[in-house]
Amino acid sequence: MAVGCRFQSLPDEILLHIIQFLGVQDVVKLQSVSKKFLRICRDKPHWRGRCLDAAAVLERVSLFRQGSDWVDEEGVPLSRAVPTNGHPLQHHNVIERIGLLATRKREREYSRIAANWDPTFPGEDTNWYHEYIQRNAPTVTNWFERPHPPNGPTEDAIDVRGVALYKPYQAENQLFAVSPLDDGSICIWDVKGSKAKKGSILSKSRPGLLWHGQSMSGELSSQSIDRGIIECVSVDNQRHAAFFALGNKVDLQSLAVVTATRFERVVMTMSAANPTVPLTVGTFNGLYLHDYRIKYTPREQQQEVVEPLSPRHRDLSMILEDWRPLPLYAALAQPGPQYIHHMERPGQRDELSDDIFVAGRFTSILHYDRRMFPSIKGSLHSGGRLCSLTSLPYPFSSIDSSLRRRLELTEEQVTKSKSIAGGRTLIACGEYNTKGSLEVYGLSSKSEDGRSIQISYDSTMKNRQTASSSKLLSVINHGNRLVFSDGQGYLKWMERDGFTEVRRHRIGKVEKVTHRSLFGAMPGSDDIARKLLSTRTEVGQSTCNNDEILFWTGEALGLVGFSSRSGFSPEDFVENTKTPEEAAAEEEEQVYAERMRLALERQADEVRFVQNLGMPRH
Known part of the structure; x- marks a missing residue:
């Protein structure tokens, strides 16, 4: 204990110099000893150097294999500066000078190489400890819970049609994934595990909220989002509102459609929503600036026409009541925008x-x-x-x-x-x-x-x-x-x-x-x-998994993290309500069914073998 206390009493510079000789696993264990060691072990220049040492860039550098090929300040190779004869003390002084020059030369060259490799810019805040983990730690794939029909079998999962991230305004360490589903509903997952199990479904709206989904014949509604559209969801975190490629605006706190906007052509892509600028919407052959911050008077609150009108004027009145100012529009010379x-x-x-x-x-x-x-x-x-x-x-x-x-x-x-x-x-x-x-x-x-x-x-x-x-x-x-x-x-x-x-x-x-x-x-x-999103929320978060990668495959959602633990899958969210006796009986039935299947296959093989021999019939 006394040795440990004396060790901790050393200056931070000496402790950091000692830590540089430890392996990564030892440094990670050491930082849990005390707050002082945690602060020293998270030193940014230290982990920046470890990132450089582990980078592929040093494979092209023979920095530490130069040996006597280094030159001194006057450009003379150090190997030639060593005298072949002379006083032993003079020879020792020359060796010390050469070693000092070589060390300084190596330090300057290492600093130059580090500057060339360093990907950061002036003023950019970087947590090099997290950077090292994301560059070198094991990666693992986690699959989110799959949504299912309300009364359907658990084997039938509903496809996810897009995704956007929703971070509630002024909420710390809360992040949710918002997606439209194949049945016209909206589903919200907990990405950070702040309110429910990580990767689980937090809430789901009723089917048909966005469109009517599938008909009785199994055909999709013509109003649904095209599967080829990737950027079909956009979320305004400050207003707690989500926008979908159909033109719908949904309140995420109540999962209800607030407004719907019609465009002349099908919506192909949308920009990310931001409370300070209008939403940019890309249709098949044009771009719109859709300022959803402007509120229009609903039709039911407008003044009704009292005087009797002829059929022609009545139709004109209905057109005027439905009129809304058209958003700014830019025609595209070639159709097919995919990202804004x-x-x-x-x-x-x-x-x-x-x-x-x-x-x-x-x-x-x-x-x-x-x-x-x-x-x-x-x-x-x-x-x-x-x-x-x-x-x-x-x-x-x-x-x-x-x-x-x-x-x-x-x-x-x-x-x-x-x-x-x-x-x-x-x-x-x-x-x-x-x-x-x-x-x-x-x-x-x-x-x-x-x-x-x-x-x-x-x-x-x-x-x-x-x-x-x-x-x-x-x-x-x-x-x-x-x-x-x-x-x-x-x-x-x-x-x-x-x-x-x-x-x-x-x-x-x-x-x-x-x-x-x-x-x-x-x-x-x-x-x-098909789509990647960073789950980074706050710059000052202390965990490296604050910046995992959320991805969408076109049917399901997943999360790539940095951990040696195995990832979770949709099966992990299914609650097992069976008793041990029921589970044992089900397993026994499966074993019996497998044995019967193998027996029938062997019997069928024997029949085919006899038939192939061409034996005469009795």
């Missing part, structure tokens, strides 16, 4: 600018300014078919990024490349010639007359070689990395340069594989993540 992104202001993650970017089944990313809408402001030529966008409020240069990837910049050059005023980054994914395409665009903004902002498209990076051999489906920011999903069922994490792969994970199948499954073990039968 509202970009942040430079250097501000939580502040939206007036820039709107649209990607879809056309070969360019369209740029609109909300103040100049519906006029188009510019476009970024891609050549591919893009389906997902995200952004960073920091600058990007393809030349500097390539030089940093090869570790060729000095620390001053790295700092200068990251400090460009008004710089932002737009990230896109999709396909090009049936292969995955990950694209990064550098944007810069500057004021011309003190008010108007001119956007210039400075730099472009397109990774169409090493991203994936199949189409990329969704891309988001995750910590200091990018993560995207592809058509092979993989989630791949990349550095922000878009080329260096950090790790990958295959999500698998939602159903548990059994020995009776014919297709469970076949290659290529895994589910694919």
Whole structure:
């Protein structure tokens, strides 16, 4: 005990130096000893160095294998600076000087390499302890509870038709997933486990709230959401309202339809809802700015017409009563928008600018300014078919990024490349010639007359070689990395340069594989993540699982976490109400049925064998 007390009384710098020689598992155990060790063991530069040591970038560096090839300050190789004869004391002094120069040289070179690798920008807050876990810890797939019909069998699950995250305003560590279901209902899951079991269904509306679902013949209603539409749900956390691609606005606190808006064509995509700007809605061949914050007088509260009117004037009166001001509309030269992104202001993650970017089944990313809408402001030529966008409020240069990837910049050059005023980054994914395409665009903004902002498209990076051999489906920011999903069922994490792969994970199948499954073990039968969402809530959260990845397969929801524990599945949410005697009897019946099946198969094999011998009939 006395030794432990004396050990804790050492200065923090000495303790941190000692901790650097411990393994990761030992450091994790040590931080639970006391608050002091917890603070020291979570040191950000320490874990930043461990992230660098574990990164693939050091595989290209022979830093610690240089030996005597290092040179001193005058450019003379250190191996030549050692005298071959002389006084022993003089020889010892030279060796100390050489060792000091070599140490300083290595420290400077290591600092330069770390600056080239470091993906963060000035002013960006990073928890390097969590970053190390998300880069190196085991990954696990968790499957959410599947919704079922009210009076139907538990084996029949209702498909999920989309997803958006709902974080109640000013609620700490609460996060919910909101989805429309195949029967026209709305379902809400608990993502963090704050009110119910993690991944369980928190509430579900009545069937047919959004549309009438399936008819008696099994055909879907023509008013339902198209299965090819990915961005069909958007949530305003401050107003506790959800918007669905049918034009409905639903109050999430009461699960009731508040308003419904008609558009001339089918809704293909929507932007994320934000209380400070209108919702951008993309139909088959146009874009709308839908300002849902404006309240219109309901028809039943309008003044009724008392005077008798002719049939012609009566029809005109009904048209005037139904009239609503049309939202701003921008026609698209080519149909098929698939993703609408509202970009942040430079250097501000939580502040939206007036820039709107649209990607879809056309070969360019369209740029609109909300103040100049519906006029188009510019476009970024891609050549591919893009389906997902995200952004960073920091600058990007393809030349500097390539030089940093090869570790060729000095620390001053790295700092200068990251400090460009008004710089932002737009990230896109999709396909090009049936292969995955990950694209990064550098944007810069500057004021011309003190008010108007001119956007210039400075730099472009397109990774169409090493991203994936199949189409990329969704891309988001995750910590200091990018993560995207592809058509092979993989989630791949990349550095922000878009080329260096950090790790990958295959999500698998939602159903548990059994020995009776014919297709469970076949290659290529895994589910694919059509949409990714980060579950990050607060920056200061102390758990690394605060930033897990929620994904939607087109039928079910899942969560990729970082843990050595096995994940949960939909079967784990089914309550077992049977007694031990009933469970034993059911198991005995299953064993008996399996034995009878095998016996019948053997009997059938014997009959076929006798018939194949061609024995004469008696």
